[in-house]
Amino acid sequence: MRREVPIVVTFVSGILFLLDYFIKIPYVSENVVGQFLDWAIIVAAFALILGAANIFRIHIYKIVKGKKEWWNSLILLVAMLVMAVVPIIWTQQNAVYTFLFKNIFENLNGTMFALLAFYIASAAYRAFRVRTKEAAVLLVSAVVVMLGATPIGAKIWSGFPEYSGWLQTIFTTAGMRGIMIGASLGAIVTALRTIFGIDRSYFGGQ
Template sequence: MKREIPLVITFVVGVIIILDYFFKIGIGTLSLATVSMEIQNWTLIIAAFALGLAAVNLLRIHSANIRLKRPGWYNSLALIITMVIMSFVGITQGTNSPLYRYWYTGFLVPVDATIFSLLAFYITSAAYRAFRARNVDATILLVTAFVVMLGRAPVGELIWKDVPRVTKWLMDYPNMAGQRGIIIGAAVGALSLGLRILIGLERSYLGQD
């Protein structure tokens, strides 16, 4: 029963959501759309519980780091202190309170932006490796990327007025054809996985059989 009940719930909920996407079905005040909306509201409640579990997981791991004085334990201490303070301020004063907003925009947003900015350096190092002309494929990639970059920068048009047109052609035809192949394959693959889950053939999300 431990396996059957989740599989039945998955099937029933899946069928309701699919039917609601396609059809307007209802008797009196009860409609499929209402049931579907209610189910989606339940997922929000489950998500809220899951957030509690996640917070417990975080506290358990980091309090163990502090207790056992593992390397970098002071980072765990900083995390727990800031987490407790932010949660306390958020719950008691609301997330729109000046204090919460100050910490959010003054600390979290700049740290987030800093991590994001690392991407520029990672792109450079990855591009350096990817664009080395080791074989025919890599050479085609190198030449194409060079033309596309040239076409995107103002200097490209100065060198030859048709560079932006060549870039546009590369992006709109060979690149788009490849992209569509991947999109179609992925969409069909996702649908097939959905069917496997819906009919109970795929149960790995419940743990091992």
């Protein structure tokens, strides 16, 4: 049963959604597929409870056993509970939630994203060395695109935005398309393998 049930559920829902994309039978499309969509949304929401349970299990264990830096686990659980319970009870327009969101969460999250600028600078400095002719082409293209994307680039030379656009729309897009076509075919085949039960890696490969 542990093997058959997931395979049957995957096959039925996969085929149903796939066919509904191409063939519209009014009753099936509205009621059956619509019902599956509602279920999918509900299952996705319930999966969050599983995730929360995992966090609780791991961090309560750390706190109870007094593991190294257990207080971080305590802070995590308190923060998680406050940010979850407050908007559930008093909606997300509540002043406490809005305050915490704007003054703590938003800044922490923004900081993580902002780190990218520093990492890009450091990685680009390390990686962009003209070791080969191809690397030289890459370097020149990168400089043109970066300057073309900012107002100062146009001020230095009016050709930067123009050539930046040319490089992106012709070369980058051509390369992207090639990879996208290959990846899309891969995705289609992976999806079909999963629907037909040939690839069962999603439940342990048994």
